Amino acid sequence: MDRQKKIVSMFDEIAKSYDLANRVLSFGSDIVWRRRACEMAYDLYGKKEISQITDVACGTGDMLGFWEKMAAKKGIEVKNYVGVDPSHGMLEVAKEKFPHFHYIQAYAQELPLPDESSEFLSITYGIRNVVEREAAIKEFARVLKPGGILVILEFTKKERFGVVDKAAQWYMKRLLPHIGGAVSGNKEAYEYLPNSIDNFLTTKQLVQELEKGGLQIQKIRSFSFGISTLFIAQKK
Numbered sequence: 001m002d003r004q005k006k007i008v009s010m011f012d013e014i015a016k017s018y019d020l021a022n023r024v025l026s027f028g029s030d031i032v033w034r035r036r037a038c039e040m041a042y043d044l045y046g047k048k049e050i051s052q053i054t055d056v057a058c059g060t061g062d063m064l065g066f067w068e069k070m071a072a073k074k075g076i077e078v079k080n081y082v083g084v085d086p087s088h089g090m091l092e093v094a095k096e097k098f099p100h101f102h103y104i105q106a107y108a109q110e111l112p113l114p115d116e117s118s119e120f121l122s123i124t125y126g127i128r129n130v131v132e133r134e135a136a137i138k139e140f141a142r143v144l145k146p147g148g149i150l151v152i153l154e155f156t157k158k159e160r161f162g163v164v165d166k167a168a169q170w171y172m173k174r175l176l177p178h179i180g181g182a183v184s185g186n187k188e189a190y191e192y193l194p195n196s197i198d199n200f201l202t203t204k205q206l207v208q209e210l211e212k213g214g215l216q217i218q219k220i221r222s223f224s225f226g227i228s229t230l231f232i233a234q235k236k
């Protein structure tokens, strides 16, 4: 099995316990990071009507849920919510939780969506898992309308290690695989998480890749001492 297929089948295996593991492992912080990402993106865009929000690597659909909740809070009307993910297992959970959204089983690097069809596109804790990242970024730029917003939340690789980073590393490498393993019954999947961060890009490198792909960075915000980073970019 190739690397990409292995990653997706791992998510298939942990799909049912994914949400619980997420909340436990982040001590609920991911809720705050997601809310802030939606708020900041909506404020930056400024419009009260949005034709489509596409969440790529949507997993169990949480981010779509946050887009919807925060839109209601801000009086924004979003006509269509679309979730895209190659994992059948993750999509099954998403459909149960949010049956009113539209879902497509597909890879980020081959989005079966028309050119300039989405005003917002998000990918949260997903881009790290995309093996053909450059092709995916090209797809994001193709699918976004001109002026459209790309939102990425991700755990990026650290350039320097302060005390907090060292503590976070210890937690991710030593403790997290045991807790994740206990919740999901799949320790290997939670050993993959810190390793995938080590093999990922720094914030600066991801910015460079996005800009090379024709996306203009509007905001970068790090949360919880840099554990999670938000990128908001706009299609020129």
Ligand SMILES: C[S@@+](CC[C@H](N)C(=O)[O-])C[C@H]1O[C@@H](n2cnc3c(N)ncnc32)[C@H](O)[C@@H]1O
Pocket (backbone or CB within 6 Å): 004, 007, 008, 011, 056, 057, 058, 059, 060, 061, 062, 063, 084, 085, 086, 087, 090, 106, 107, 108, 109, 123, 124, 125, 126, 129, 130, 131, 132
């Ligand atoms: C860590 S989960 C994140 C799920 C969700 N976005 C969230 O914020 O909770 C990573 C997701 O990326 C998906 N994924 C892996 N490779 C992908 C690819 N090449 N294209 C799109 N999604 C991919 C997995 O199936 C999984 O659902």
